[in-house]
Amino acid sequence: MAKELSKEELLRLYREMVLIRRFEEKSAELYAEGKIGGFLHLYIGEEAIAAGACVALRDEDHLLTAYRDHGWAISRGLDPKAVMAELLGKATGVSGGKGGSMHLASAERHYWGGHAIVGGHLPLATGVGLEVRYNEKKAAVLCVLGEGTTNIGYFHESVNLAAVWKLPVVFLVENNQYGMGTEVGRASAVTNIFEKGCAYDIPNKQFNGQDIFEVYETLEEALEHARENGPVLLEAVTYRYVGHSMGDPERYRTKAEIEEWRARDPILRLQDKMTAKGWMTDELAQEIAQSVEAELKEIVRFAEESPEPDDEALCKDVYVNPIPHR
Numbered sequence: 001m002a003k004e005l006s007k008e009e010l011l012r013l014y015r016e017m018v019l020i021r022r023f024e025e026k027s028a029e030l031y032a033e034g035k036i037g038g039f040l041h042l043y044i045g046e047e048a049i050a051a052g053a054c055v056a057l058r059d060e061d062h063l064l065t066a067y068r069d070h071g072w073a074i075s076r077g078l079d080p081k082a083v084m085a086e087l088l089g090k091a092t093g094v095s096g097g098k099g100g101s102m103h104l105a106s107a108e109r110h111y112w113g114g115h116a117i118v119g120g121h122l123p124l125a126t127g128v129g130l131e132v133r134y135n136e137k138k139a140a141v142l143c144v145l146g147e148g149t150t151n152i153g154y155f156h157e158s159v160n161l162a163a164v165w166k167l168p169v170v171f172l173v174e175n176n177q178y179g180m181g182t183e184v185g186r187a188s189a190v191t192n193i194f195e196k197g198c199a200y201d202i203p204n205k206q207f208n209g210q211d212i213f214e215v216y217e218t219l220e221e222a223l224e225h226a227r228e229n230g231p232v233l234l235e236a237v238t239y240r241y242v243g244h245s246m247g248d249p250e251r252y253r254t255k256a257e258i259e260e261w262r263a264r265d266p267i268l269r270l271q272d273k274m275t276a277k278g279w280m281t282d283e284l285a286q287e288i289a290q291s292v293e294a295e296l297k298e299i300v301r302f303a304e305e306s307p308e309p310d311d312e313a314l315c316k317d318v319y320v321n322p323i324p325h326r
C-alpha cells in the first residue's frame with residue numbers, strides 16, 4: 001500500500017523537480033556554449049515521473065532507462081555534481097567522463113544506465129530480473145522506455161520472456177507523444193500503449209504522468225506486484241516541452257500544443273496541491289528556487305573545474321578481468 005506522502009517528503013520532491021528542471025535548462029546553455037559534446041536529450045516537462053517513481057523504489061531495486069536519463073539519475077540519488085561532470089566529460093563524472101549524457105550509471109545505486117540504443121536496455125532489464133528471481137532475492141527492476149520503443153522487437157521479446165518466467169520487472173513507458181518527430185499514432189497501431197500488456201497477459205495501466213501523487217501510488221503498487229508475482233506494463237502520459245534532443249527544429253508540432261501541456265505542468269500542479277493543503281506559499285516557492293540556484297551554481301562550478309580523464313583512463317574499465325600485459 002502506498003503511504004501518504006508527508007509535508008516534508010513533498011517539499012523534498014518539489015525541490016527535486018525544480019532542481020531537475022533547472023539542471024536541464026542549464027545543460028542546454030552549456031551545450032550551446034560547446035561545453036557538452038555529443039547528444040543531449042532533456043527531461044523538461046516529465047520530472048514528476050522520475051521523482052515520484054523513485055520514492056517507490058527501494059535501495060535493493062534496480063533501475064534502467066534510455067538516453068533521457070539525467071532526471072532519473074538525480075532522483076535515484078546520484079550526486080548532481082557528478083552527473084553534470086559526466087555531461088562535461090570530466091574525470092569526476094559518474095562514469096568517469098567516458099560515458100556522457102546518455103550513459104549515466106551507478107552500481108552503488110543499482111542504476112544500470114543510461115542507454116543510447118533504442119530498446120537496447122529492455123533485454124538487459126529482463127536479464128536483471130532473471131538474476132533477482134534465480135537468486136531468490138526480493139527486489140524489483142524498473143525499466144523506463146519511450147512509447148516509440150514499444151514498436152520494436154526488443155520490447156516484445158523482453159516483455160514476453162519476463163511474462164513467461166514471471167520476472168519482477170515493471171516496464172514503465174513514458175508516453176511523451178513523440179518518438180523524435182513522429183507522433184505516436186503514426187508509428188503505433190495501438191495508441192493506448194498500456195493495452196500492449198494484454199498481448200502478454202500481464203497487468204497494465206495508464207496514468208497521468210504529470211501528477212506526482214498518481215505516479216508514486218501507481219509505481220508503489222506495480223513494484224510490489226512485480227516483486228511477488230511478475231511483470232507489469234505501465235504507461236505514464238506525459239509531454240516534453242523541448243525538442244527530442246538539442247537542435248531539433250520541432251516542425252512536427254505547434255506552439256499552441258506545447259502551451260496546452262505547459263498549463264498542466266507537473267511542478268505547478270504539485271505547487272497548487274501543496275498550497276491547497278497550506279504547505280506552500282509564494283514566498284516558500286521563491287526560497288526553494290533561490291536555494292536551487294545556489295546549488296546549481298555549485299554543480300556547474302564543480303563540473304567546470306574538474307579535470308578531464310587522463311590517458312590511462314582510456315584502457316580502464318574496458319574488460320572486467322583484464323589479462324595482464326606480457
Ligand SMILES: Cc1ncc(C[n+]2csc(CCOP(=O)(O)OP(=O)(O)O)c2C)c(N)n1
Nearest residue numbers: 068116117118146147148149176178179180
Ligand atoms: C536502434 C535505434 N534506432 C534508432 C535510433 C534513433 N532514435 C533515437 S531516439 C528515437 C526515438 C525514440 O522514441 P521514444 O522511444 O518514444 O523515446 P523518447 O525519445 O520520446 O523519450 C530514435 C528513433 C536509436 N538511437 N537506436
